[in-house]
Amino acid sequence: MGGLEQRFPVPLKNFSVEIKGNNTDLVICRYDDHFLVMATQIGTMGTILHARKEEGVTVEPTFNVSVILGKRDEPMLLAITRQLIENISSSGSSMPLVLSLGLKDHSTETLKGIVSAVVENRLW
Amino acid sequence: MNMSSPSSSFGKASDSEAASKSAAASAASGGVQVTTFTELVDEVTLHFQIIHLAKQIYVWIGSDSAKLGNLYAAAPTRPNNSVSVTSILGGASDNTGSGIARRLVLKTGLNIIVACNIPKNNPMLEANAEKKLMEKLITLGYSRPKSRSPGA
Numbered sequence: 001m002g003g004l005e006q007r008f009p010v011p012l013k014n015f016s017v018e019i020k021g022n023n024t025d026l027v028i029c030r031y032d033d034h035f036l037v038m039a040t041q042i043g044t045m046g047t048i049l050h051a052r053k054e055e056g057v058t059v060e061p062t063f064n065v066s067v068i069l070g071k072r073d074e075p076m077l078l079a080i081t082r083q084l085i086e087n088i089s090s091s092g093s094s095m096p097l098v099l100s101l102g103l104k105d106h107s108t109e110t111l112k113g114i115v116s117a118v119v120e121n122r123l124w
Numbered sequence: 125m126n127m128s129s130p131s132s133s134f135g136k137a138s139d140s141e142a143a144s145k146s147a148a149a150s151a152a153s154g155g156v157q158v159t160t161f162t163e164l165v166d167e168v169t170l171h172f173q174i175i176h177l178a179k180q181i182y183v184w185i186g187s188d189s190a191k192l193g194n195l196y197a198a199a200p201t202r203p204n205n206s207v208s209v210t211s212i213l214g215g216a217s218d219n220t221g222s223g224i225a226r227r228l229v230l231k232t233g234l235n236i237i238v239a240c241n242i243p244k245n246n247p248m249l250e251a252n253a254e255k256k257l258m259e260k261l262i263t264l265g266y267s268r269p270k271s272r273s274p275g276a
Contacts, residue, residue, distance in 0.1 A: 009190040010173060010190050014156060014158050025155035026155060027158065029173075031190050032190045033191040033192060036192065040177060042179075043180070044177055045177065045237060050213060068212045098213065
């Protein structure tokens, strides 16, 4: 029997960008039932959020976004999460998102930087 | 933030009587170091993914499917060097994986997030998964130095 040539079943992207002078490490994974996105400037996962699409009876879906571990008083984190789940949904996927954000600042510029870095390298 | 931890990247698959095949891949292309490997244990294929951040590690264990599974956060807790574990996603009616999270922290002193997607009600499988993971973490250089000095 030769080598097990199976590819690892979880596609993953791993890269860094600089946002407002802060080095930001990003990891994006695609599991069978979730997307996992990690963006960190502080060496830990930071706050972990969860977002999912709820298909209603009407045409437009709604989204449920919540913090599952960490800062619950920083609306910018929820805003990033919401923008990403909407992007996932408009790309055609209904999978929920687990997002971890370990950020040094919570400015609008950082929000835009994170969202655009993730969307540019998306796995959906 | 560049990590200079030793990266063990070898890609051989070997047959052995113990029926455990493993192919390990470790990539640190920009950003953080990610280690993935697959092992065959007791005729079950287990996939492992370790994402190394500077002060925390994330671990995913999958078996038949690549679903995320139950998510747990675990960390050492002062003052007694005990461990706290909490379920942060899934795991409401089954806590497969929480024991793994707890014991990984006990043995390594790390701050850990564990995503565990192995079949429930299979303690042997859980124990084997934990063992393989622990072996890999030790290979990668993570283990708590044993200090037995009193009062330290």
